[in-house]
Amino acid sequence: MRSPLSLNGMLPGLALAALIAASAMALSSLPWMQSHGLSALTLAIVLGMTLGNLMPGPWHGTLAPGVNFSKQRLLRLGVVLYGFRLTIQDVGHVGWAGIAIDAVILGSTFGLACLIGTRWLAMDRKTSMLIGIGSSVCGAAAVIAAEPVVKGRADQVAVAIATVVVFGTISIFFYPFLYSLNEQWQLIPGGQAGFGIYTGSTVHEVAQVVAIGKSIGVEATDTAVIAKMVRVMMLAPFLICIAAWLARQPDAESGRGSAKAMIPWFAVGFVAVVLFNSLRLLPAAANDVINVVDTALLAMAMAALGVSTRVGAIRQAGAKPLVLALILFAWLVIGGAFVNHWVMSFVL
Template sequence: MSFLKTRRLPSPYAAPLQSVARRLEALLPGLLFSGAIATLAVTLSNTDWFRHNGLSALTLAIVLGMLIGNTLYSRTEKHSAAGVTFAKQKLLRLGIILYGFQLTFQDIAHVGVAGVLIDAVILGSTFVLAWFVGTRLLKLDRTTTILIGAGSSICGAAAVMATEPVVRARAEQIAVAVSTVVVFGTLAMFLYPALYQLNQSWQLIPGGAAEFGIYTGATIHEVAQVVAAGRAIGPEAADTAVIAKMVRVMLLAPFLLILSAYLSRQEAPSETPDGSADNGKTKIATPWFAYGFILVAGLNSLALLPEATVAAIAQLDLFLLAMAMAALGLTTHVSAIRRAGMKPLLLAGILFAWLLAGGAGITRLVIGA
């Protein structure tokens, strides 16, 4: 009588689990590296000096990332590259979706139709001006122009990072756009309180601190910069400035959808491998994270989650976005930014002048109507 020799067959889950383990092992060094920089950036942003000067965790994260990326990072790049790339791509998209928990549709009601109209007109006019000046007059590449336009017209570094997946920008293009936001947004923090004092006499923007707060929120780049400028003016201005800024941030999702659709139509036809014509419309990826952003903002508007939970999610989101910015900084070389020259800064300066003067004119026209 013979017996069959048996052997243990591998589990059907063994191969997938091993693949996941290998993937995690490859990602871990870069994620830890980006996470450490993000932790430092968030910690510094909560100190009195950085908070008083309106330097957000996102701005600090990319600055720290660039400092390390251009000095020490080359020694660990071989082991960290996979995780760093994951952070600046996948974690970025997740961070943009979770950003919706900082907004509610009720914010729109707080500034009224006038506030929403001011935000929309300033956003649209600023981006159109960026496109015309950047591509036609300054002859900048389209991607850099779009990134600077998005950062100036919507919400600074967060808008730049959210636009990146739509235009598929290079790291140095993103860093150039973010740097322009830092320069002129920082200048705005100190300039707007002085402008408010002048407006008390000139009354270019009718009303008082609340109305000037709407102007502030509709024209300053970063949320942190809006908070800093608004608080320097007064509590009433700070409240309306933040609400106006949040409504402006909510326009990020429709902006990305419109931009994606427009770029898809603008792509030149190309020839596919089989010789047939390709209309090119599939070359621009649909920003699915923008839909997620809208859904999350809608969920937050229903107030189904406890405030403590929403606050915890906001902290997690800040950390994820800071990791993405840190990863971006690590892969950005100063030499590439230097090669970009003065044109990006000039474009951002022109947009800043428009936000100051044009934004004041639009605010006066809408509020005075």
């Protein structure tokens, strides 16, 4: 029986990840952090990277078991519990137009990331995919959810998260300006509700979507959040498709494809939880507690990822990831506006 020894070995890393997560959650509750769309997940990886790069080298060996457990097992559990934030009823609030917009933007953004990243910028496939997933679905949460499927290194995941944080933060200040322009140009129909769908379908993080919506109005906030959560709901089937696609691709080292697709069971669990949550069997108070626990688990995973990431490895990635993220941001803003215009005009 090795479990007691294994648990003792994991305690230092788990304790550090928990401490960083608690600090990040406390900081994220501050009004300034909320107004700038800085979520607990973003703050957790920043704090983790800071501590990880400052602490003495030998400490990493002691912390490794708990850190690895946090960024692997706790991450998967956190993704499953994330389903308690969503219901099938959320889909109905944006209608088929909102679903179609989310699907088109998700698929096109990820496709552009793979095409431009690997062929035009000559980046490695995993970094391109992680940046594409973060830009097309839901920012940092999507990147860490995709890591077990893509099997990216810690530095590749950190680079992808950094890019979506940078351009997601720019969105907070840029989208209210776009709303004022849209009032004159009327490119995106539907007033605040229409612009809310545009915001939810194109902005990276949920926290950033909320910050933008609040700066515009209540109606924009409501539709933006719902459109964003429908986009988040697409994460599980998207990851399953990615897993199946990767199984057919040649491995970079062996040159052979995988024998079979590895089903990301945590994504299946995510869907199951969404379906259960749609029945509304749990009281609201229980859901609130689960969501806090889930945020803590994901923040611990992000903290562990930060601790194991070296700044030097990110520097080696160079400017190409930022260029790719900039191109995707431009597509989300401009291409996303035309997708919203075309679909909404067709429906209306």
